Amino acid sequence: MKKLYNAAVLGCAHIAVRSLIPEFFNSPRFNLAAVASRDTSKAESIAKQYQGAAWGTYDEIINDKNIDLVYIPLPNSMHYTWIMKALKSGKHVLCEKSLVTEYPHIEEIISYARKQKLLLAENFQFRFHSQHAWVHKALAENRIGEIRIFRSSFGFPPLPNDNIRYSKDLGGGALFDAGAYPLKAMQFMLPDYNFTMKAATLYPKNSGVDISGGIYLDCPEGVVAELAFGFDNFYQCNYEIWGNAGKISATRAFTAPPGFKPHIFLETAAGTEDLEMPADNHFHNMLLHIAECLDSGDFEDEYRQDLKQAAYIKQVLELAR
Numbered sequence: 001m002k003k004l005y006n007a008a009v010l011g012c013a014h015i016a017v018r019s020l021i022p023e024f025f026n027s028p029r030f031n032l033a034a035v036a037s038r039d040t041s042k043a044e045s046i047a048k049q050y051q052g053a054a055w056g057t058y059d060e061i062i063n064d065k066n067i068d069l070v071y072i073p074l075p076n077s078m079h080y081t082w083i084m085k086a087l088k089s090g091k092h093v094l095c096e097k098s099l100v101t102e103y104p105h106i107e108e109i110i111s112y113a114r115k116q117k118l119l120l121a122e123n124f125q126f127r128f129h130s131q132h133a134w135v136h137k138a139l140a141e142n143r144i145g146e147i148r149i150f151r152s153s154f155g156f157p158p159l160p161n162d163n164i165r166y167s168k169d170l171g172g173g174a175l176f177d178a179g180a181y182p183l184k185a186m187q188f189m190l191p192d193y194n195f196t197m198k199a200a201t202l203y204p205k206n207s208g209v210d211i212s213g214g215i216y217l218d219c220p221e222g223v224v225a226e227l228a229f230g231f232d233n234f235y236q237c238n239y240e241i242w243g244n245a246g247k248i249s250a251t252r253a254f255t256a257p258p259g260f261k262p263h264i265f266l267e268t269a270a271g272t273e274d275l276e277m278p279a280d281n282h283f284h285n286m287l288l289h290i291a292e293c294l295d296s297g298d299f300e301d302e303y304r305q306d307l308k309q310a311a312y313i314k315q316v317l318e319l320a321r
Contacts, residue, residue: 002029002291002295003029003291003294003295004029004030004031005029005030005031005068005069005291005294006030006031006033006066006067006068006069007024007030007031007032007033007067007068007069007070007071008032008033008034008035008036008052008061008064008067008069008070008071009021009024009032009034009035009036009070009071009073010036010058010061010070010071010072010073010074010082010086011036011037011038011058011072011073011074012035012037012039012042012043012046013073013074013096015073015096016071016073017046019125019283020071020073020123020283021035021046021050022050023281023283023284023287024050024071024287025050025051025052026284027284027287027288027291029287029288029291030069030287030291032050032051032052033052033053033064033066033067034047034052034053034054034055034060034061034064034067035047035050035052035053035054035055036054036055036056036057036058036060036061037054037056038056038057040054040055040056043055043056058082058085059085062082062085062086062089062091063089065090067091068091068092068294069091069092069093069094069119069290069294070082070086070091070092070093070094071093071094071095071123072086072093072094072095072096073095073096074096075164075167075170075171075172076096076098076100076101076170076171076172076176077101077169077170077171078170078171079095079096079098079099079100079101079171080100080101080102080105080109083095083099083109083120084108084109084112087109087112087113087116087118087120088112090116090118091118092118092119092120092290092294093113093118093119093120093121094119094121094123094290095120095121095122095123096122096123097122097123097124097176097177097180097184097309098122098171098175098176098177098180098309098310098313099120099122099306099309099310100310101171101176103310103311103313103314106306106307106310107307110303110306110307113299113303114299114303117297117299118299119290119293119294119299119302120299120302120303120306121290121293121302121306122302122305122306122309123286124180124181124184124188125282125283125285125286126181126184126185126253126254126255126256126282127184127188127282127286128282128285128286128289129256129262129280129282129285130277130278130280130285131250131253131256131262131264131277131280132188132189132250132253134264134275134277135189135241135248135250135264136189138248138266139189139241139248142245143245143246143248143266143268144241144242144243144244144245144246144247144248144266144268145243145244145245145246146243146244146245147190147223147241147242147243148222148223148224148242148243148244149223149224149225149226149240149241149242150186150189150190150223150224150225150226150239150240150241150242151225151226151227151239151240151242152181152182152185152186152225152226152227152228152238152239152240152253153182153227153228153229153233153236153237153238153239154178154179154181154182154229154236154237154238154253154254155174155178155212155228155229155230155231155232155233155234155235155236156178156230156231156233156235156236157232157233157234157235158231158232159231165177165209165231166207166208166209166231167208167209168208168209172209173202173209173210173211174202174209174210174211174212174213174229174230174231175202175210175213175229175313175316175317176313177231178229178230178231179213179215179227179229179313179316180309180313181229181253181254182215182227182228182229182239183215183227183309183312183313183316184309185239185253185254186217186225186227186239187305187308187309187312189239189241190223190225190241193219193221193223194219194220195217195218195219195223195225196217196218196219197215197216197217197312197315197316197319198216198217198218199214199215199216199319200213200214200215200216200315200316200317200319200320201213201214201320202316202317202320203230205232210320211230211231211232212228212229212230212231212232212233213228213229213230213316213320214226214227214228214229215227215228215316237251237252237253237254237255238250238251238252238253239253245268245269246266246267246268246269247265247266247267248264248265248266248267249264249265249267250262250264251263251265256280256282258279258280258281258283258284259279260279261276261277261278261279262276262277263275263276263277264277
C-alpha cells in the first residue's frame, strides 16, 4: 500500500477553496490534515467541511511536525517568506505561481530545498491534463511536419478594483499571473528547444502594476514563439503550434475544469479536424504526480522547471524596462 501524505493549506484563497482543498481531500495519496487562515472563522468553516483541523495562524501549520507537505496559495509577495519557513521546518512545498517576485530568491530556495531533499513544485496544473499528451503524441508522429511557430495567449476582462492582482505590494501584475502560463506552455509543449528572448513589453496603464504584455523568442532551430497576456483582454486561453504541414490549436489550454471536454483542432491540407478530447481532472493528476515525486525522492525535474520559469520572467522584466 502506498504512503498517505499529510497535507496542509496555508491560506484560503479562491483557488484553494475552489480547487485544491477538495482535491487534497479526495486524493487517494493525501490526507488533508489542516487549513489555516487569518480569518479563523473561515478556516473553521472549511476545515469542518473537509474534516481537518483549523488554525488561525500560518505558523501553527509550519510548526506541526506531522505535516509532510504545505500548499501555499498566498499572494506572490508572501511566497518567498513562507516557502522558506516551510522548507526550514522540513516540509515539502506546492506553491501557486509565480513562485517568487525576485530572481535571487528562486536560486536561494532551490539551493536550500536541494540540500534538504525537499520538493518545491509550482502549481501549473494544466500540464497534467490529457489533452496535452495528445498534442505531444501528434508532434512525435510528425502530423504537422517541422515546427515553425508556437503562439500562446492567456488573458481575461478587467477584474474588480480590489483584486490582489492589481496590488504592487502583494506582487500583482499580469506577468506574474496570466503571463506565467504562456511562458510555461512554451517550455512544456516544446521542451527540446532552448529559446532566447528577443523582445518583451508590459503596459502599466496607471495601475502600479503591468496589465498586459507580449513576448517574442526564437531558438537556433529556427522556431519562434509569440506570447501574449493581460487583465484587460477579451478572454483567451490557448496555444497553437504551426508547422510546415499543418497546425494544432488548443483553445482551452489552461483552465479546462473537471467534466469539461476540450477540443483540439488539427489543420492540414486534408482539412480541419475538430477533435473532442476526454474530460480530465488536472488537479487530481497533479497531486498523483506530486505523491509519486515524494515516493521516489527525485525532485530535480521540478527544480529545473522552477529555475527556468523564474529565469524567463526575469528576462521579461529586464527587456521590458
